[in-house]
Amino acid sequence: MKTNLKLAWRNIWRNRRRTLITVASIFFGVLLSTFMTSMQEGTYSKMIDNVVSFYSGYIQIHQNDYWDNKTIEYTFQPNDSLIQVLQENQEITSYVPRLESFTLMSYENSTKGAALIGIDPTKENQMTNLSRWVEKGQYLKQGDDGILLPVNLAKNLGVNLNDTLVLISQGYHGASAAALFPVKGILKFPSPAMNNLGGYIDIKAAQEFFSVPEKLTSLVLMIDDYSKVNQIKHQLQTELKDRYEIMTWDEMDPVTKNMIEADRSGAYLTKGILYALVGFGIFGTVIMMIAERRKEMGIMIAIGMQKSRLSKILFYETTLIGLIGVIFGFAISLPFIIYLVYHPIPLTGEAAKAYEQFGLEAVMYFSAKWFIFARQVLVIFILTMVVYLYPLFKTYRLKLTEALHS
Amino acid sequence: MNVIEVKDLKKVYNSTEVKVNALNGIDLTIEKGEFTAIVGPSGSGKTTFLNMLGGLDSPTSGDINIGGTEIGKLSSSKLIDFRLQNIGFVFQAYNLIPVLTALENVEFIMQMQGVDKKQRQQRAKDLLIQVGLGDRINSRPSKLSGGQQQRVAVARALASKPTFVLADEPTANLDSKSTENLLSMMEELNKQEKITFIFSTHDQRVVNKAHRVITLEDGKIISDDRKNE
Incomplete structure (x- = not known):
């Protein structure tokens, strides 16, 4: 060898x-593709993060059929066996209770429909760090009687800090729900979609408002390893014997998931063209080398070298060219991407507006996950393998x- | 002792509309230690015959027996191995591996044979000293003259301890001094180590040195002259 x-x-x-020209073509291919993939994955990860860590969690447990109806009639009281299952599962890092329904919020002449989310202020803050988004006023305390409003909703209603909001809704079994809540704080999320979502009140106040003492609409779960979401879901379904509706973040937010999938497919095409160009570059070199x-x-x-050995040498040649290009590509792209992971690029002007229209934060995030780089090695390896078929065929x-x- | 036995060897090329009988039934025996030149005009079948003897091409009919092996019956892979173990080649254009030094070129054959590293390095050095290139062992072919490259090619051909060495027009690209040096060296190796050499040549200087001269014409042997040493 x-x-x-x-x-x-x-x-x-x-x-x-x-050789240097071929290596350069691979180098630029790797650099561009790594940069593109890193930006995509960083953006997707941020989108998922927005959905998951700001609000939905990775998994939610509901009363059966809650998601299709989303009314206060589908509440449940978590019993000891459910809590035990959650506590014994090593993959679940935390869980918080929520009671959530639709309300009409009024202030002076303005009325808006919005979600009202009852939270446990301490637990919620531990999980979603909600208090860090308080722009004005204060975060909720345990047993608080006030409401936190996101900035756009507050603006639409024309309310300010300490103004009192009238909330009207329908409680459990058709009971009327109406109450006054002073605005305790204004929240400003980085995600524009969250800034319109709804108001937050203490869970006890929400249970009282909707006339469902001790009951919840959802238990929101966070886990350690994102890739295990489906595995944990199935595990919980088995352990809880299908008594509850268990949903993953992407089932609850298919729009985000589909948006990511569609964007990924488009990017595959772009990267496919990029790699085809790189592949033809290597192929051209190999054709010339063989000729x-x-x-x-x-x-x-003639002097005694077996064709199999000759093909091995040609295999090494093709692979070495690919490898040198990949190594140089990594050497430059890795520190560059790591820098961008820690220093995301804020967008301005039209680009920023376009991002915000999609409910995204106007910042380009990057990811340095290992698979972004591993994929380059794999793609270049497959490319060289495909190109190598030519010298292999020619040798035999x-x-x-x-x-x-000749 | 016979090294090569050729019986009724024929080669017909069908690649054009007209069949070409390159070899027309050659019978020949070559003994160990012979220093033989195969001569003849262009198109007489010299190169085809040498390709057959070297197992580089297959005959249309007839047998070639080298040291007891019918080479026509060997598979492609076994034939390559047979060439490695039994035949040394010297080509007209030297054809050394350009990315290897003189020493590595000679060593390479033995490396393919699976000879131990120390042993093959020593033998490669000895052979290069023997062909007068002891001071150029680390030079790549591009840094050697034509005559020096052909000497390395001879050392490479001998490295595998072959049954015989086939040399196809070995002096065609050499000046007269290099030709003289190369021929003297091969004659010396033939005398001292009883190495069998078979040349195809147009060069009268090679013919003059040969102990046996076989003349081909139209794919047939028309004369087979042995000289008294």
Whole structure:
């Protein structure tokens, strides 16, 4: 193997300029693709993060059929066995209760329909760090009687801090629900969608408002490893014997999921074209290498080299060219991407507006997850394997006497 | 002892509309230690015959027996291995591996044979000293003259301890001094180590040195002259 590698290494540098041009094409391919994928994954991750950590959690437990109806009639009181299952599951890092329904919020002449979310202020803050988004006023205390409003909703209603809001809704079994809530704080989320969502009150106040003491609409779960979401869901379904509706973040927010999938598909096409160009670059070099060395290959077989060994040398040559390009690509892209992970690019002007229209924060986030880089190695490896079919075919089809006299 | 036995060897090329009988029934025996030149005009079948003897091309009919092995019956892979173990090649255009040094070129054959590293390095050095290139062992072919490259090619051909060495027009690209040096060296190796050499050549200087001269014409042997040493 050592001799084969030595031969391959020296062979690729026989035409230094050509090898460098090929390496450069792979290098730019890797750099562009890594940059693109990192930006995509960073943005997706931020979108999922927005959905998950700001609001939905990775998994939610509801009363059966809650999600299709979303009314206060589908509440449940978590019993000890449910809490035990959640506490014993090592993958679940935390869970919080919520009671959520639709209300009409009024202030002076303005009335708006919005969600009213009853939370446990302490637990919620531990999980979603809700208090960090308080722009004005104060975060809720346990047993508080006030309401936190997101900035856009407050603006639409024309309320300010300490103004009193009238809330009207329908309680459990058709009971009327009406109450006054002073505005305790104004929240400003980085995600524009969240800034319109609804108001937050203490869960006890919400239970009283909707006439469902001790009851919840959802238990919101956070887990350690995002990739295990479905596995944990199935585990819980089995353990809880399908007594509850268990939903993952993407089931609750298919729009985000579909948006990510659609964007990913578009990017695959762009990257496919990029890699096709890189592939043709390598292929061109390999064709020239083989054409130039046909006689030499004939000599090697004539003096006793097996075709299998000759193909191995050609395999090393093709792979080495790919590998050098990938290594250089990584050497430049890795520190660059790591820098961008810690220093995301804020967008301004039209680009920022476009992001905000989609309910996204106007910042370009990047990701340095291992698979972004591993995928490059895999793609370049597959490309070189496909390109390598040509020298492999040529070696085994080589007619010795013709090659020797070429 | 016979090294090569050829019986009724024929080669017909069908690649054009007209069939070409490149070899028309050759019978020949070559003994160990012979220093033989195969001569003849262009198109007489010299190169085709040498390709057959070297197992580089297959005959249309007839047998070639080298050291007891019918090479026509070997599979492609076994034939490559047979060449490695039994036949040394010297080509007209030297055809050394350009990315390897003189030493590595000679060593490479033995590496393919699976000879131990120390042993093959020593033998490669000895052979290069023997062909007068002891001071150029680390030079790549591009840094050597034509005559020096052909000497490395001879050392490479001998490295595998072959049954015989086939040399196809080995002096065609050499000047007269290099030709003289190369021929003297091969003659010396033939005398001292009883290495069998078979040349195809147009060069009268090679013919003059040969102990046996076989003349081909239209794919047939028309004369087979042995000289008294």
